[in-house]
Amino acid sequence: MAKRTLSNLVSRGIAYSFESRVVSMQLFGQSLMYSTKISGDSDTHEDFRSTNKLEGSGISVQDVVQQDVKVNPVMIYMKGVPDAPRCGFSALAIKVLQQYRVPISSRNILEDPVLKEGVKAFSNWPTFPQIFVKGEFIGGSDIVLSMHQNGQLKELLSDINGDDSKPSGE
Numbered sequence: 001m002a003k004r005t006l007s008n009l010v011s012r013g014i015a016y017s018f019e020s021r022v023v024s025m026q027l028f029g030q031s032l033m034y035s036t037k038i039s040g041d042s043d044t045h046e047d048f049r050s051t052n053k054l055e056g057s058g059i060s061v062q063d064v065v066q067q068d069v070k071v072n073p074v075m076i077y078m079k080g081v082p083d084a085p086r087c088g089f090s091a092l093a094i095k096v097l098q099q100y101r102v103p104i105s106s107r108n109i110l111e112d113p114v115l116k117e118g119v120k121a122f123s124n125w126p127t128f129p130q131i132f133v134k135g136e137f138i139g140g141s142d143i144v145l146s147m148h149q150n151g152q153l154k155e156l157l158s159d160i161n162g163d164d165s166k167p168s169g170e
C-alpha cells in the first residue's frame with residue numbers, strides 16, 4: 001500500500017498521508033479523515049460526476065479528438081466551459097489563452113466519461129485541462145502558464161488568425 005508522509009509538513013505539526021483514496025490529515029494532534037472516492041469516476045470530485053453523451057454514437061473517441069485538434073488551432077479539453085470553468089486549473093488555462101487574439105475551441109470532459117478517458121489516452125496525459133495548439137499536445141495549466149510567462153506561447157500562437165475583439169497578449 002502506498003503511503004507517503006511529507007516530512008517537512010510533519011516538522012511543522014502537519015502530516016498528510018495518502019492511502020488508496022482516503023486522505024487523513026493530522027493537524028497539531030487533531031485527526032481529520034475524508035474520502036475523495038466516487039463511484040464510476042475515481043479522480044473527479046463528486047459534484048462534477050460525468051454523464052455519457054458519446055457512447056452509442058458509433059464514432060470512435062480517438063477520431064473525435066483527432067478531428068478536434070486538426071480543425072481547431074487552439075483546442076482545450078477542460079472541466080466546464082470557457083465562460084464557466086468548473087475547476088481552477090481549467091479556469092487558469094482559459095484565462096491565459098484569453099490573453100491572446102485567438103479563437104479557443106473547447107470540450108467539456110465532465111459531460112462525457114468516454115471522451116474524458118479517450119482524451120487521456122490520446123495525449124497520454126492524466127489530468128485536465130489539456131491544451132492542443134495546431135494539432136500538437138502542449139500540456140496542462142502549469143505548462144501553458146509558464147509558456148505564457150516565458151514568451152513561448154505568444155510565439156506559438158502568432159500565426160493563428162486572430163479574433164479582433166480580444167486583447168493581443170501584450
Ligand SMILES: N[C@@H](CCC(=O)N[C@@H](CS)C(=O)NCC(=O)O)C(=O)O
Binds near residue numbers: 079126142
Ligand atoms: N498541474 C496540473 C493541474 C491539473 C490537475 O491536477 N487536474 C486534476 C484535477 S482537476 C485532474 O484532471 N485529475 C484527473 C481527473 O479529474 O480525471 C496542470 O498543470 O494542468
Ligand code: FES
Binds near residue numbers: 086087089
Ligand atoms: S475538479 Fe477538483 S481540482 Fe479540478
